[in-house]
Amino acid sequence: EAGVTQFPSHSVIEKGQTVTLRCDPISGHDNLYWYRRVMGKEIKFLLHFVKESKQDESGMPNNRFLAERTGGTYSTLKVQPAELEDSGVYFCASSQHQGAYNSPLHFGNGTRLTVT
């Protein structure tokens, strides 16, 4: 089966610009997560979709970040306007089961965002 795919793999933008990251989860996975790793720090949870609904967005840093998952398939994460501190690697992950502590998350390769 195809894994989680993310696009683009790299993005370099200037402060104040807008960037949209895309994630295609594994087919059939209702649960989709966004995580971020800022350089040298731990991987932090951003939000969780179950199908098209936002289950938990407690990790979203501020209202410059907007995530959507239309139709419960792929998801986009838009940063508008981007700030320098938004630089990092953005990971998307999916899993089949929601309330299952024994179900691993399958991650994409990440999008490396650099804001200059």
Added chain:
Amino acid sequence: AQKITQTQPGMFVQEKEAVTLDCTYDTSDPSYGLFWYKQPSSGEMIFLIYQGSYDQQNATEGRYSLNFQKARKSANLVISASQLGDSAMYFCAMRDSGGSNYKLTFGKGTLLTVNP
């Protein structure tokens, strides 16, 4: 309180030797899962091994094994017969329900370097 602690920012090991990467965790939830992920320099997050809180035996997956000591709340990863390709960041992570809604919480990671 930090839920996942990895005390080794970096580790070195000689090729073909075994290495242990430390991980301790904190949860009051009796049901939880512990995971290890590998992130090579190419950036992808690779799921390695899983240990459930009710599992009686330590998990093993090929050259990877998990030394699970429940009373100590530790879940160390053991890599046997290290290979050059094992050089990567290694993240310990946990899923529990208590207040986290089964989000995957990561430690800060350990950078493993395998020397020839």
